[in-house]
Amino acid sequence: MKRLAILGSTGSIGQSTLSIVEQFPERYQVATLAAGRNIDEVFAQSVRWRPRLVSLATEELAAQLQARLHESGITGIEVVHGTAGTVVCSTRADVDFVVSAIVGVSGLEATHAAILAGKPVGLANKECMVAAGEILTAAARKHQVPILPIDSEHNAVHQCLRVGTHAEVKTIWLTASGGPFRQLPIDQFKSITPEQALKHPTWVMGRRITIDSATMLNKGLEVIEACRLFDVPPSQVRVTVHPQSTVHSMVEYIDGSILAQISVTDMRLPILYALAWPERPASSLTFDLAALRHLDFEQPDMERFPCLRLAFEAAAKGGTHCIALNAADEVAVEAFLERRIPFTGIADTIEKVLASTPEAHPATIAEVLAADREARLIAHALLA
Ligand SMILES: NC(=O)c1ccc[n+]([C@@H]2O[C@H](COP(=O)([O-])OP(=O)(O)OC[C@H]3O[C@@H](n4cnc5c(N)ncnc54)[C@H](OP(=O)(O)O)[C@@H]3O)[C@@H](O)[C@H]2O)c1
Numbered sequence: 001m002k003r004l005a006i007l008g009s010t011g012s013i014g015q016s017t018l019s020i021v022e023q024f025p026e027r028y029q030v031a032t033l034a035a036g037r038n039i040d041e042v043f044a045q046s047v048r049w050r051p052r053l054v055s056l057a058t059e060e061l062a063a064q065l066q067a068r069l070h071e072s073g074i075t076g077i078e079v080v081h082g083t084a085g086t087v088v089c090s091t092r093a094d095v096d097f098v099v100s101a102i103v104g105v106s107g108l109e110a111t112h113a114a115i116l117a118g119k120p121v122g123l124a125n126k127e128c129m130v131a132a133g134e135i136l137t138a139a140a141r142k143h144q145v146p147i148l149p150i151d152s153e154h155n156a157v158h159q160c161l162r163v164g165t166h167a168e169v170k171t172i173w174l175t176a177s178g179g180p181f182r183q184l185p186i187d188q189f190k191s192i193t194p195e196q197a198l199k200h201p202t203w204v205m206g207r208r209i210t211i212d213s214a215t216m217l218n219k220g221l222e223v224i225e226a227c228r229l230f231d232v233p234p235s236q237v238r239v240t241v242h243p244q245s246t247v248h249s250m251v252e253y254i255d256g257s258i259l260a261q262i263s264v265t266d267m268r269l270p271i272l273y274a275l276a277w278p279e280r281p282a283s284s285l286t287f288d289l290a291a292l293r294h295l296d297f298e299q300p301d302m303e304r305f306p307c308l309r310l311a312f313e314a315a316a317k318g319g320t321h322c323i324a325l326n327a328a329d330e331v332a333v334e335a336f337l338e339r340r341i342p343f344t345g346i347a348d349t350i351e352k353v354l355a356s357t358p359e360a361h362p363a364t365i366a367e368v369l370a371a372d373r374e375a376r377l378i379a380h381a382l383l384a
Contacts, residue, residue: 002029002096003031003096003097004031004275005097005098007090007098008036008103013150017122017275019268020271023283027275030050031051032095033054035056037058039068046065046069050077053077054078083106083109086110090110090111091110091119095119097120099121101124101150104208107125107127108131111128112132112135112139114145118145122148123229126222130228130322130326131327133225134319135362135363146277148273148277150270150271152265154230156247156260156270157174157230160259160260160261161230164253169236170254172230172252173258174239175248176216176219176239176300177200178242179200179201180197180200189304189343191342192214194339197343207333211336212307212333216307217308220307220314220315221326224311234312234316240297241300242295242297247262247295248270264285268285269283306347320357320359321357323368323372323375324357326372327375328350328354329346329350331376331383332349332350352378353375
C-alpha cells in the first residue's frame with residue numbers, strides 16, 4: 001500500500017490522481033492533501049478521503065476548513081497552511097509517495113523537501129523543473145530518489161528510455177498538438193481572446209497550462225524539463241507538431257530506431273504509470289488503434305510561436321534565464337487573461353524580461369525564489 005501526499009489536490013492533475021486512488025484502493029491511500037484556495041473542493045475531499053493532514057494557501061482558509069470539519073463532526077485531520085504547510089504535507093513519515101501538482105513555483109519548496117526526505121516524487125509541476133531542475137535532480141541523485149514524470153510527454157520519454165542506455169540516445173522528440181492556433185493566419189494573433197485561447201483541441205487542463213499550450217511556451221518549458229530530467233543538452237531535444245496527440249513523445253536511438261509511446265489522451269495513464277513504477281498494473285484505459293487513420297508530424301513554426309524560440313534560447317543559457325522565462329510567462333498569462341495585454345504581448349513581455357535578466361546559476365532554492373521574484377518585478381513593471 002502506497003500512502004500518497006497529493007500537492008495540488010483540487011486541480012486537474014490532483015483530481016485525476018484521486019480518481020486513480022478510487023480505482024485502486026488496494027494499492028493507494030491518501031495520507032495528506034495540499035491545495036490553494038478552493039475550500040469547498042478541499043472540504044469535500046477531506047470528507048471523502050479522511051487524510052491525516054490538509055494544507056491550504058493561507059491561515060484564514062485553514063481556519064475556515066478547520067471550522068467546517070469541526071461543525072461536521074469530523075476529527076483526526078490536522079489543518080496547516082502556507083509553504084510550511086505544503087512542506088509538512090510532503091515530508092511526513094506516513095507519506096510514501098508525493099504527487100507534485102501545484103501550479104507555478106508555489107510547490108517548489110515542498111517538492112525539494114520531499115526529495116531531501118527520500119520520498120519518490122511523481123512530478124506534474126514542470127515549473128519546478130524549469131526553475132530549479134539543476135538543484136532538484138542533483139538532490140534526487142544524491143538521495144537516490146526517483147522523479148517520475150507525470151507530464152504526458154516526459155512520461156512517454158521515460159517509458160521509451162527503458163529499453164536503451166543514456167549513451168545510446170540520439171534525440172528526444174517531444175510532440176506538440178500545436179494548440180488551437182496552429183493554422184490561424186499570423187496577422188490574426190493580436191486579436192485572439194482568452195476564451196479562444198482557453199479552448200485546447202485535445203486536453204482539458206488548468207488555465208495557465210492551457211494558455212501556455214496556445215503560445216507553445218508550454219512546449220518550451222517541456223524542452224527545459226526534458227533536459228533536466230533526462231540529463232541531455234537542448235541540442236538533443238527536438239519538438240515536432242503532431243496534431244492528433246496520439247504519439248505522446250519519442251526517443252530516437254543512435255542505431256536509427258525511433259521508439260514512440262501511444263495511448264489515450266487521458267492524464268490518468270501517466271499518473272498511474274508514475275504511481276506504480278516500476279510495475280504496470282492492468283487498467284481500463286484503452287486506445288482504439290483500429291480507429292487511427294493519420295499520424296501527422298510537422299516542423300514547429302518559430303515565427304508564429306516565438307515563445308518556443310525564447311524557451312530554446314533560455315534552455316541554452318540555463319539558470320536565471322529559465323527562471324525568468326517561467327516567471328515572466330506566469331505574470332504575462334495572468335495579464336492576458338485579465339485582458340490587459342494582447343495574446344502577442346505574452347511573448348513580448350517574456351522577451352523583454354529575458355533581455356533584462358543577468359546570467360547566473362542559483363545554487364539554492366532560496367536563490368531560485370529570489371531570481372523568480374526579481375523576474376516577476378520586472379514583468380509587473382513592464383506591464384504597469
Ligand atoms: N492538467 C494537465 O493535464 C497537466 C499536464 C501536464 C502537466 N501539468 C502540470 O501540472 C501542474 C498542475 O496543473 P493543473 O492543470 O492540475 O493546474 P490547476 O488545475 O490549475 O490546479 C492547480 C493546483 O495548484 C493549487 N495551488 C495553487 N496555488 C497554490 C498554493 N499557493 N499553495 C498550494 N496549492 C496551490 C490549486 O489549488 P486551488 O485550486 O485550491 O486554489 C490546484 O490544486 C502544473 O504545473 C501543470 O503545468 C498539468
